Every structure is written in structure tokens, then in C-alpha cells.
Amino acid sequence: MPLTLSAEQQLLRDNASQFIREAAPVGHMRGLRDRNDAEGFSRELWKQMASLGWAGSFVPEAFGGLGLGYTEVSIILEACGRTLAPTPFLSSVLLGAGCVLASGDSDLQRELLPPLAAGDLLLALAFEETPRFAPHHVSCRAERVGNAYRLHGRKTYVLDGGSADKLIVSARTSGTTSDRAGISLFLVDANQRGLAVQRTRTIDSRSVATCHLEGVEAQLIGELDGGADILDPVLDRATVALSAEMLGLCTEAYEITVEYLKTRIQFDAPIGSFQALQHRAVEMFGKLELTKSVVQAACDALDDKARHPEAPRLASAAKAQATTLSRLITREAIQMHGGIGMTDEHNIGLYLKRAATTEATLGDTTHHRARFAKLSGF
Amino acid sequence: MTEPSAFRSELRAFLAANVPEVLRGRPVLMPAEAAANPEPADIIAARAKYLSVMTQRGYTVPRWPKEYGGAGLSADEARILQDELDALRLAPALLGMGVSMIGPTLLVHGSDAQKQRFLPQIASGAYRFCQGFSEPGAGSDLAALRTSASLDASGQRYVINGSKIWTSGAQHANWIFMLVRTDTSNKHNGITFILVEMSVPGIEVKPIRLLSGHSMFCEVFFHDVVAQASDVVGNVNGGWTVAKTLLGFERSGMGAGGVGRRAANSSNELVVLAKQAVGEHDGMIADGGVRDTVAQLLLDELALTLTIERAAASRSATGVAGPEMSLFKLYQSELGQRRDELALSLRGSDALAWEGAGTSPQNTAATRMWLSGKATTIWGGTSEIQRNIIAKRILRLPS
Numbered sequence: 123m124p125l126t127l128s129a130e131q132q133l134l135r136d137n138a139s140q141f142i143r144e145a146a147p148v149g150h151m152r153g154l155r156d157r158n159d160a161e162g163f164s165r166e167l168w169k170q171m172a173s174l175g176w177a178g179s180f181v182p183e184a185f186g187g188l189g190l191g192y193t194e195v196s197i198i199l200e201a202c203g204r205t206l207a208p209t210p211f212l213s214s215v216l217l218g219a220g221c222v223l224a225s226g227d228s229d230l231q232r233e234l235l236p237p238l239a240a241g242d243l244l245l246a247l248a249f250e251e252t253p254r255f256a257p258h259h260v261s262c263r264a265e266r267v268g269n270a271y272r273l274h275g276r277k278t279y280v281l282d283g284g285s286a287d288k289l290i291v292s293a294r295t296s297g298t299t300s301d302r303a304g305i306s307l308f309l310v311d312a313n314q315r316g317l318a319v320q321r322t323r324t325i326d327s328r329s330v331a332t333c334h335l336e337g338v339e340a341q342l343i344g345e346l347d348g349g350a351d352i353l354d355p356v357l358d359r360a361t362v363a364l365s366a367e368m369l370g371l372c373t374e375a376y377e378i379t380v381e382y383l384k385t386r387i388q389f390d391a392p393i394g395s396f397q398a399l400q401h402r403a404v405e406m407f408g409k410l411e412l413t414k415s416v417v418q419a420a421c422d423a424l425d426d427k428a429r430h431p432e433a434p435r436l437a438s439a440a441k442a443q444a445t446t447l448s449r450l451i452t453r454e455a456i457q458m459h460g461g462i463g464m465t466d467e468h469n470i471g472l473y474l475k476r477a478a479t480t481e482a483t484l485g486d487t488t489h490h491r492a493r494f495a496k497l498s499g500f
Numbered sequence: 501m502t503e504p505s506a507f508r509s510e511l512r513a514f515l516a517a518n519v520p521e522v523l524r525g526r527p528v529l530m531p532a533e534a535a536a537n538p539e540p541a542d543i544i545a546a547r548a549k550y551l552s553v554m555t556q557r558g559y560t561v562p563r564w565p566k567e568y569g570g571a572g573l574s575a576d577e578a579r580i581l582q583d584e585l586d587a588l589r590l591a592p593a594l595l596g597m598g599v600s601m602i603g604p605t606l607l608v609h610g611s612d613a614q615k616q617r618f619l620p621q622i623a624s625g626a627y628r629f630c631q632g633f634s635e636p637g638a639g640s641d642l643a644a645l646r647t648s649a650s651l652d653a654s655g656q657r658y659v660i661n662g663s664k665i666w667t668s669g670a671q672h673a674n675w676i677f678m679l680v681r682t683d684t685s686n687k688h689n690g691i692t693f694i695l696v697e698m699s700v701p702g703i704e705v706k707p708i709r710l711l712s713g714h715s716m717f718c719e720v721f722f723h724d725v726v727a728q729a730s731d732v733v734g735n736v737n738g739g740w741t742v743a744k745t746l747l748g749f750e751r752s753g754m755g756a757g758g759v760g761r762r763a764a765n766s767s768n769e770l771v772v773l774a775k776q777a778v779g780e781h782d783g784m785i786a787d788g789g790v791r792d793t794v795a796q797l798l799l800d801e802l803a804l805t806l807t808i809e810r811a812a813a814s815r816s817a818t819g820v821a822g823p824e825m826s827l828f829k830l831y832q833s834e835l836g837q838r839r840d841e842l843a844l845s846l847r848g849s850d851a852l853a854w855e856g857a858g859t860s861p862q863n864t865a866a867t868r869m870w871l872s873g874k875a876t877t878i879w880g881g882t883s884e885i886q887r888n889i890i891a892k893r894i895l896r897l898p899s
Contacts, residue, residue, distance in 0.1 A: 126813050380895055395898040400891035401884070407895060408827050415806035416799075439799055488792070495795040500771045500785050 127193075134194055138201035145170060146207035148469045154208065155327035161285045162329035163208040171209060172241025181219055185235035191425035192359060196366030196417065203370025206476050208328055210244055212483075213281035216363050218245025220356035221290050221307060225344040230309070234288070246286035248277035248333050249353060255485040257292075257357055258302045258350060262335065264293035264342075271308060271342060272316075273335040281483070283331025284321040287312050291333070291340065295347050305349035308340035315339070326476040358437040361484045362420045365437075365444040368480050369410075369417055372444075372451045375473040376406050379455040386460075399458060406451050413447045416440045435497040442490035448477040449487075508580050515584055518553040520546035528591040531672040536714075547593075554593035555624045561599050564607065568615055569623030575812065597629045597668070597750075598622035602677045602695075605746040609693075609734045618695070630698075631750075632664040632678030632720060633743070640885050642679075643688050643740065647722060649680035651729065658682075658694065658732075660702075660725040666879065670705045670718035674698050677746070683737050693739035693746075695731040702726070712871035750880045751829035770794055770843060777846040790846070797838055804831050823893040826886040833876035833883065840870040 127135065146167055154162060171177060179195050181187025195216070202209060215238070222234050222245070237243035252259050262275025273293050283289065289310045297304025310317060316338040319331045344352050380403055383394030393399055420436040423429040452474040456463040463470050481487070504512070523546050529539065539547075554560050557571055562578045564570025573581065585592070603622045606615055621627040638645040647662025660680055670676070676696050683690030696703075702725040707715035734742040771785070774794050779786035785794060811824055843866060844851045851867050853859040877883045891897045 126810065380897070383897060392898045397888070397891075400895070400897050401887040403895055403897065404887045404890045407890065408831065411824075411827065412800070412803035412807050412831070415810045416803045418810065419806050439802060442799055443803055491792060491795045491799065494799060495791055496784065498768075498771075498795075498798065499783060500768075500775065500791065500794065 127197075131193060131197060135197045135201070138198050139204070141174065142201045142205050142207050146202075147205050148472065151206045151208055151327065151472070152469075160321060160329065161282070162323065162327055163210060163282070163285075167207075168209055169241045171211075172239070175239075176211070177215055177241045178219075178235070178239025179215065181215075181223070181235050181239050185231055186239040187235065191421070192362060193418070193421040193425055195363050196421050199363050199367040200370035200373075203367035203372075203476075204374040206326070206371065206472055210282045210285065212360060212364060212367075213246050213283075214238065214244045214286065216360040217247035217281070217356060218286070218288075218290060220359055221245075221247060221343065221352055224352045224356050225307070227343060230343065243288070244282065244286045245288055245290060246280050246283045246331070247290045247356075248280040248283060248331075249290075249292040250279045251275070251277060253278075255482070255489055256300075257353060258305065259300050260292050260294045260305050261299045262291070262293045264295050264306060264308060264340065265337075271340045272337045273308060273310065273340050274337060275335050277333040277335070279483075280319075280331040280333055282329060283333060284319055284329055289317075289333065290343065291335065292349055292353065293340075297347075302350045304347050305353070306346050307343040307349040307352055309343050310335075310338055310340045324479050326472075326479040328479070354434070357484060358434050359424060361437045361441045361490075362417065362424060362433075364480060364484055365417045365420070365440040368444040368448050368477070369414060371473055371476055371480070372410055372413075372448050375451050375455045375470060375477075376410055378470055378473075379403070379406070379451075379458050382459055393458075402454055402458070406454055409447050409450055413440075413443045416443050435494060438485075438490040438494040438497065441485060442487050442494060445481045445487035445490070448481060452477040505580070507577060508584065511581060511584050514557070515588060515590070519550050519588070519590060522546050523550055523590060525589040526591065528595055530716075531669055533714075535672075550590075551593045551625055558623070560592075560594040560625070561603060561623045564603070564619065564623065568607070568619035570619075594623075594625050596625075597631055597677075598625070598627055601631070601746055601749050602629050604749045605677075605742060606733065608745050609742045613730075614733065627675050628669075628673045629675045629677055630667050630670045630673035630718075630720075632667055632676045632696075634666045635663060636665050640882055642743075643691065645679055645681060645691065647678070647680050648684075649682050649692060649694065649727070652726075656729050658727045658729060660694075660696070660722045660727055662722050664720045664722075665708075666717045667705075667720045668717055668879070670698070670720050671707055671715075676720070677733070679739050679743055682739075686737070688740045689737050691739040691743070692736050693733045693742040694727055695733065696725065696727045700725055700727070710872060711874065712868040714868065714872060716872060716875065747881065748823075748825045751825035751886070768798065770797070770839060770846075773843060773846050777848070793842060797835070797842060800831075801835055801839075804828070804835060823889055826881070826889045827894075829880060830883055830886040830890075833873075836876055837873050840866075840873045844870050 150164070150167070154164065168177070175188040176198055178187030179190045179198060180192065181189070183189045199211060202211065219235060219238050222230055234243060234245070238245060249257055251261060262273060262277060264271045264273050273291055275293065277291060280289070289312060291308045291310050292305050293308055294304055295306040312319070316336045318334040322330050322332065324330055380394070383399060383403060384392055386393050394403070416436070417440045420433065420440040423433040423436045455470050456474055459468065459470050462468050465471065522543060551560070558564070558566060558569060559571055559581060561570040562573040562581050566572045599622060603619055606618055610618070618627060622629070633642060635645045635647060647660065647664065649658040649660045652659055664678065674697065676698055678694060678696060679691050680694055681690055682692040702723040704721040706719045708717045708719060709715055710717070771794060774785045774790050778790050785791040808828055847863065847866065850863050853863060881889070892899060
């Protein structure tokens with residue numbers, strides 16, 4: 123396995139990092155929040171990112187994308203994580219375009235992917251119904267009416283759901299609420315009759331939606347009852363990418379904190395000269411290095427066809443470890459900053475808030491540790 | 501699946517044809533264990549053959565240059581060799597401080613004459629080294645060492661007086677690499693690194709009995725021991741630099757060893773033990789708490805294994821092991837202890853039987869391993885010393 127970056131990947135990392143630091147430093151996110159921006163991200167920035175090819179990063183070239191691998195996707199998201207740059211990357215590209223690609227429906231791919239890659243179309247995936255991540259818990263149902271379907275139910279925590287032009291909705295077509303089989307995916311237009319979308323701002327100042335579906339007309343995507351076969355691998359890829367974003371967030375919070383330890387003077391000495399704090403900083407560094415390796419290994423498994431069977435287990439390993447890491451780093455970062463760390467004025471607290479959201483999104487550490495155990499045969 | 505490379509195919513055939521099958525799945529025996537429970541003659545003969553065929557090909561030290569007894573393999577080739585050995589469940593043919601510590605250090609700091617003289621003998625297992633670093637008054641503060649070496653009138657020989665402690669395997673070694681004080685006026689820059697043959701007069705070795713009941717370590721006393729000035733490695737009074745290089749290799753060995761390539765899967769010995777201890781339900785460990793604890797440990801082991809591979813991929817063949825080795829040593833030792841503690845609690849009262857009725861060699865061996873594992877966070881620099889090193893050399897925190 124490579125575990126190290128190629129020259130092209132290093133170049134992408136440098137370019138992505140430079141772009142993000144200039145176009146979307148932490149102040150960018152803070153500005154959106156202070157202006158009460160309903161969408162929680164900037165359309166203008168997303169359009170710029172699309173012009174760099176990011177909106178179509180892993181979308182095949184035939185559909186207007188760059189055909190990149192997940193190592194590259196993770197490099198981009200890691201850069202976004204460092205400055206808490208809000209984008210619809212996870213919601214529209216990884217989850218939305220991910221489902222369209224995995225559906226195997228070439229008409230749909232030709233229709234949706236080129237505008238999505240150009241940054242002109244936003245998708246969102248409405249698959250959750252419970253506060254704790256449980257992707258196969260689907261009680262929302264699809265009723266067959268002639269050649270079409272009508273959806274009934276309620277979807278929660280739809281990332282950027284209030285900004286999407288089209289929603290992909292999971293609904294039950296057979297079986298009972300927690301069955302993996304019997305779930306199907308549907309495409310719904312955002313302005314379709316019977317659909318009500320309510321926005322909620324989360325603690326990290328991003329936007330999620332609750333969708334109420336009352337007989338909404340919808341188009342089946344992929345095989346009837348085969349929705350989980352599309353959903354599961356898409357969620358694995360998104361989980362790895364989100365873990366990479368968390369890695370970026372943690373790296374930045376760690377670096378800000380170590381810099382503070384070197385410059386904050388108390389008792390006539392930089393507080394970083396005190397062994398009690400040095401050893402805790404070392405623990406942050408060590409866990410960061412360890413987690414980086416797991417996320418890279420998960421990317422490698424997604425990018426190497428021969429290793430695809432390992433991907434679900436490594437995706438869960440990456441998210442479990444990234445979540446444990448972000449808890450440690452953001453907690454220690456605030457504590458080591460002391461009083462200033464509690465304020466809204468200092469950026470370090472914004473890292474804590476984004477960390478909390480990313481921890482819960484797509485499954486927390488206990489979920490993924492249990493899944494890792496199951497996929498490991500115990 | 502792709503076809504195996506020519507290198508791999510040839511290697512596979514060589515190992516199948518030349519390594520005695522009886523060694524497959526058989527762990528390496530530490531000298532202390534071998535002394536306590538001698539192996540049957542056929543196993544001893546098989547081990548000797550394995551060592552001999554591997555030595556002939558330079559596979560005991562695959563990445564060393566051929567002229568010094570290695571095979572000159574690239575990192576990828578060495579990994580393939582390790583894969584093939586793993587597939588046959590073969591432990592390394594040769595372990596010890598020679599191949600893992602003093603050999604790599606000589607490649608960096610040794611003179612040409614020293615490399616030619618010592619490295620092939622280390623690669624074949626003929627020279628077995630022990631480490632004379634710590635002293636009763638110099639533990640974590642290693643540079644406080646006082647064992648003295650003074651040049652005699654000839655200028656060709658040193659006379660050594662003092663004592664070393666925690667010397668691993670001194671009773672089984674025929675050479676010692678040691679730090680001696682050659683200048684009392686300068687703490688770090690008054691230390692010299694020298695190689696001494698254990699058979700010379702004046703060396704006395706006393707094993708130390710540990711909590712485990714075994715004696716991994718010894719005290720070594722030096723009374724007017726004569727060593728050769730030509731066996732000084734690096735500069736006189738420049739031993740601290742050589743020692744730091746060696747400690748880097750020591751930590752890398754401690755980091756890369758135990759967890760190794762243990763796969764986190766259902767055949768993992770800890771998983772098997774947990775299923776036996778608390779039962780199995782639908783193929784899963786029945787107790788959710790135990791299952792979660794096992795999963796967290798295996799995840800942490802996986803992360804460390806991948807990190808060691810990541811570091812190895814970006815390090816050259818004889819490159820000096822850097823401060824990141826402190827990280828590997830730190831986590832390797834802590835994970836090993838977590839694993840032993842978990843195994844201990846899973847075995848319940850079985851783990852507590854020490855002697856007499858109800859004991860089994862397997863159970864007491866596991867319990868002794870837990871006890872002897874206490875050494876791992878202390879030797880080679882305690883965990884606290886490793887954290888100090890990382891804070892200073894990687895994080896660059898002020899002192």
C-alpha cells in the first residue's frame with residue numbers, strides 16, 4: 123500500500139491549502155455566521171471551487187468531472203477542515219453525486235452530473251430519521267401510483283437540505299423499519315408539491331433540514347428494494363472523506379494550541395516549558411499521527427480496486443479513530459488556552475463546535491467501533 | 501489477483517525448500533526461556549539450519565549491503581520477504597541487539613575496518629551483543645554514568661572500572677557495547693562508546709530476578725577490564741551522539757516488534773480468548789463491554805502498525821531512526837501492556853495460579869508475560885523520557 127503521497131498529490135495538497143487559506147480563512151465562516159446566512163456556505167466560493175474542479179472531483183471525466191480518487195478528495199477536504207471552510211462538498215458531491223454514480227443509471231448521470239460538477243446544481247441526501255445515525259432505519263414509505271411513486275414520511279438532519287435543487291430520499295418499499303432489504307432511493311425536486319423543507323442551523327453554523335413528505339411525487343433511482351446497496355458504499359466513501367476533514371480540523375487546532383504554548387507567558391516562562399503540558403501536547407501529536415495513517419489506509423482501500431473489500435472496515439476504523447481524536451484535541455485545545463479558549467472571540471472554540479458536528483455526522487465513535495468489530499468477525 | 505513477481509516466486513520456492521517445516525508457527529524462544537525449558541534436539545537442529553540458510557542469503561539482515569552479510573534488498577523487497585515469512589508463520593531466524601541495534605549503528609558510525617570485522621559476524625549470529633548503558637546511579641539520567649575508562653601507557657588500550665545494570669541477556673552474550681566515562685569534566689561530551697568482548701578477565705555477570713520470576717536483566721561488574729582503543733565507535737568523548745543513534749534504532753525495534761502485522765480479525769488470539777471467556781453470540785463477543793474494549797485495542801494496534809509502515813515507506817535503507825521512533829516505542833509498549841492486562845482480566849482466576857494444582861504452562865506463561873511486560877515502558881528510556889524527547893525534538897517546545 124502506498125501510505126505516502128505522490129508528487130501530484132503533494133502538489134494538490136499545497137494548492138488546495140493555499141487556495142483555502144486565501145479564499146476561506148476562519149474569518150470567512152465567522153462572517154457567514156455573523157450575517158445569519160441561511161445557507162451556511164457561500165455560493166460564490168462554491169462556484170470558485172467548482173472552477174478548480176473540486177465539485178466534480180471524483181465524478182468521471184465523461185460527466186464533466188476530474189475523475190480523481192478518494193485520496194485526492196480527502197486532501198481537498200482536509201484543507202477545508204483546517205479553516206472550517208463550509209461547502210456543500212459532503213452533502214452535494216460525496217452523498218448526492220455519490221448516489222447518482224452508484225445507481226448505475228446512465229441517463230440520470232448524464233442529466234445531473236455535468237451541472238453538479240460545474241457548481242450549478244446542488245443535491246442533498248435525505249436518509250436519516252433518528253437522532254443517532256442508523257441508515258437502515260427507514261419508516262418513510264413509497265407508495266406506487268401507476269408508473270410513479272409517492273413518498274410519505276419525515277427525514278431529518280439533511281445536510282444542506284434547504285439549499286439543494288434536488289433531494290435523494292430513502293424510503294421503504296418492502297420489509298419493516300430496520301430491515302436492510304426493502305429500502306429504495308428516489309429523486310425529488312426541491313419545489314415538488316407536498317414537500318416542506320425546514321432549515322435548522324447547527325452549532326457549527328451550518329444548515330441542515332427536516333423534510334416533511336406528504337404524497338410527494340418521486341422518481342425511483344436504481345433497483346427497487348436495492349437502495350442499501352447504493353447507500354452503504356456511498357456512506358463509506360463519505361465517512362472516509364469526513365474523517366479527512368476532521369483530520370484537517372484537528373491538525374489546525376493542535377498547531378494553534380502548540381503555538382499558544384510557546385508564546386503564552388505565565389510564572390515568567392512560556393507555559394509550553396512545563397512538563398505537565400508538554401506531555402499532554404505530545405499525546406495530541408501522537409494520536410494525530412496514528413489517526414492520519416488509518417485515514418490514509420482507508421483512502422488507499424477505496425482507490426485500489428483489489429482492496430475494495432477492506433474499505434468498509436477501514437472506513438469505520440477511520441471514523442472511530444478520527445472521532446476519538448477530535449474529542450481529545452478540541453478538549454485539550456480549549457483547556458490549554460485557559461480563559462481565552464472559552465470566548466467566542468477566539469477561533470479555537472469554533473473548532474470544538476465543528477468537531478462536535480462532525481463526530482455525530484455519519485456515525486459516532488461507538489457506532490463505528492461496533493461496526494469495525496462486526497466486520498472483523500467479532 | 502495478479503501474478504506474483506519473479507522475486508516473490510523465487511523466494512517462496514526457496515523458503516519452502518530450505519526452511520524446516522517444523523518451525524512454522526513456532527515462536528522465537530528468548531534465551532532465558534530456552535535455558536529454563538530446553539527444546540528437543542530436532543528443533544534445535546532445525547533452528548540451526550534455518551539460521552544457516554538465511555545467513556547464506558543475507559536474509560537475517562535483508563536490507564544491509566551484501567559486503568557486510570546482508571542481502572541489499574530494497575524496502576519493497578524486504579516487505580515481500582516479511583510477507584512470505586508471515587505466510588509460513590515463520591519467526592525471524594535471528595533476533596537480538598546485534599541485528600537490531602549495534603549493527604545499524606555501526607553502519608552509520610563505524611569505521612570501514614569495524615564494519616568489515618563486526619557486521620558479518622553479527623549477521624550470522626556468531627557475535628551476540630548485550631547493552632551496557634544504565635548504571636545504578638544513571639537510569640533516566642543516562643548521561644550521569646560513571647563507569648570509567650582510562651587509556652593505559654601504550655595508548656592502545658583502555659582500562660574499564662565500574663558497573664552496569666539492567667543489561668539484557670548479558671549471561672548469553674559474548675560481546676557488549678557500552679558507554680564509558682572518558683572525561684569527568686564534561687557530562688554529555690565526556691562519554692565514549694566502546695565494544696568489549698565478554699570473555700576478557702575482570703567481567704562479572706549477576707542475573708537479577710524479576711517479578712515474573714525470570715531473569716531478563718543482569719548486573720555487570722568491571723574490574724580493571726582491558727579493552728582495545730580500536731574498538732571505540734565514533735570519536736573519543738563523542739559517544740553520546742553514537743548512543744542517541746543506537747537508542748533511535750532500539751526504539752524503532754521496540755516500536756516495530758510486538759504488534760507487528762497482527763491482523764485485527766476474528767482469528768486474532770485476543771478475540772479467540774474473549775469469545776472463550778464471555779461467550780459468543782451470532783459470531784460476536786457476547787459481552788458488549790468486552791467487545792468494545794477489544795475493538796478499541798485492535799483499532800489502536802492497527803493505527804500503530806499502519807503508522808510504522810508509513811514511516812518505513814519514507815525512510816531509506818540505513819537512514820538514522822529519528823525522534824518519531826520515540827513515538828513508536830511509547831505506543832508499542834503501552835499497547836502491549838493494555839493487551840496483556842486485557843488478557844489477564846479475561847482469564848479471570850486462571851491467570852492468578854502461579855504454582856501447584858490448577859496451573860498450566862500456558863496460563864503461567866501468559867501471566868509471566870504480563871509481569872515481564874512492565875519492563876517495556878521503562879527500558880530504552882521510560883515513557884516519560886520518550887514524551888520529553890518528542891516534546892523537545894518534534895514539537896520544539898521550550899525547555
